[in-house]
Amino acid sequence: MTNKVKFERENVVRVASQLFWQKGFHATSTRDLQEAVNMRPGSIYSAFGSKEGLYCESLKDYTVQIKTQIEGFLSNADTILGGLHAFVENVVIKTKDCSPSAICMLVKANSEFAEKDSNLYELSLDLTAQFEAYLTQLFTQAINKGELSNTLTAVEYARFFQVQFTGLRGYFNRPNVEQFAEPMINQMFMLIKKL
Amino acid sequence: MTNKVKFERENVVRVASQLFWQKGFHATSTRDLQEAVNMRPGSIYSAFGSKEGLYCESLKDYTVQIKTQIEGFLSNADTILGGLHAFVENVVIKTKDCSPSAICMLVKANSEFAEKDSNLYELSLDLTAQFEAYLTQLFTQAINKGELSNTLTAVEYARFFQVQFTGLRGYFNRPNVEQFAEPMINQMFMLIKKL
DNA sequence: TTTTAACTTGAACAGTCGCTCAAAATCAAA
DNA sequence: TTTGATTTTGAGCGACTGTTCAAGTTAAAA
Numbered sequence: 442m443t444n445k446v447k448f449e450r451e452n453v454v455r456v457a458s459q460l461f462w463q464k465g466f467h468a469t470s471t472r473d474l475q476e477a478v479n480m481r482p483g484s485i486y487s488a489f490g491s492k493e494g495l496y497c498e499s500l501k502d503y504t505v506q507i508k509t510q511i512e513g514f515l516s517n518a519d520t521i522l523g524g525l526h527a528f529v530e531n532v533v534i535k536t537k538d539c540s541p542s543a544i545c546m547l548v549k550a551n552s553e554f555a556e557k558d559s560n561l562y563e564l565s566l567d568l569t570a571q572f573e574a575y576l577t578q579l580f581t582q583a584i585n586k587g588e589l590s591n592t593l594t595a596v597e598y599a600r601f602f603q604v605q606f607t608g609l610r611g612y613f614n615r616p617n618v619e620q621f622a623e624p625m626i627n628q629m630f631m632l633i634k635k636l
Numbered sequence: 637m638t639n640k641v642k643f644e645r646e647n648v649v650r651v652a653s654q655l656f657w658q659k660g661f662h663a664t665s666t667r668d669l670q671e672a673v674n675m676r677p678g679s680i681y682s683a684f685g686s687k688e689g690l691y692c693e694s695l696k697d698y699t700v701q702i703k704t705q706i707e708g709f710l711s712n713a714d715t716i717l718g719g720l721h722a723f724v725e726n727v728v729i730k731t732k733d734c735s736p737s738a739i740c741m742l743v744k745a746n747s748e749f750a751e752k753d754s755n756l757y758e759l760s761l762d763l764t765a766q767f768e769a770y771l772t773q774l775f776t777q778a779i780n781k782g783e784l785s786n787t788l789t790a791v792e793y794a795r796f797f798q799v800q801f802t803g804l805r806g807y808f809n810r811p812n813v814e815q816f817a818e819p820m821i822n823q824m825f826m827l828i829k830k831l
Numbered sequence: 832t833t834t835t836a837a838c839t840t841g842a843a844c845a846g847t848c849g850c851t852c853a854a855a856a857t858c859a860a861a
Numbered sequence: 862t863t864t865g866a867t868t869t870t871g872a873g874c875g876a877c878t879g880t881t882c883a884a885g886t887t888a889a890a891a
Binding site for chain 3: 686
Binding site: 832834837 | 870885
């Protein structure tokens, strides 16, 4: 070994992730990225291969962060549903203003990449499926612990959660609706329990 | 008068709208548009001023089309809710494969334009607010006709509808989930009636 | 101290972008 | 048939895109 990389890969990916999340893949130029991560093109390209490579790593990192966040709320809550409720409130209300977008980066990705054969479209599908599987695990636990009836299967609860959560985040991606967030989130969890 | 325009403005806007809806604003190049609408740059720019101008007109036209579609389903249904149910089924199930995207163009616009001060961001907010107002009218009628209880106000029903509808369309913007569409739509309308 | 492989730099390339405008084509009115 | 305002054409402009790579810098190993 003769020389070490100067940048911390984790930080670079996190900063890039924020920019991509905010502006989307196509509207983010490599020069935007260079400035944001304070690296010259050569370094970026030797580390990530391409703009697409960096986006790819950014999106993967994003989903890891999300799961870590959920785990945090779950470990501080008495119930699975309580943890998820706190997580949703945190995303939709508390961290809305310091977030690049109210809309989930994965949902944005799913919306942006139209061509069925593109790498990034496939990636967004994979990560989305993984997230649904993760949610399904959580709802399996919730059913087993008796928090939920088993009139719906775990995966059906997971699907319902995703539809509600995505719908809510889309709705609150606009100004002057903050006061409706709390009641609508409460309504969402009331519905889940009553399903 | 000495010469007339050769193209039909309505058709051009409709074709452009399909392309913008599929690929998004940033990923659609003016050359893509030129080919799709079969016009040379000079003609496009004299008619619409800019790429942004054409997008603007396309998005406005899209919302008009949506409202027209809903009116059609309403006039063929016995109840407001029945009409909306048929409309949602048509969008999510029947016309999914011939549509540029499962996701509403307006929702895509809202997701794509991040800068709070851009014209297109403002436009998407305006049109979204207009659509919520339109839905509120419909739910007012539904309440007055006794189709719905008045435990929720009309605008609250409208918000609920938008969250569900947007969430569902996002969810079904992926392959191999078609079989879940019908039950989830039924669930959505069951929930509305029980709220 | 010298060597040397790894890393960083940034000028620059080829391609694409949104857009312009002089010239050609068009067609109702004279 | 001639006129002349209007529309269409498409070559091409300057800016910007993603990306490359030769030259410079770094620091562990010899």
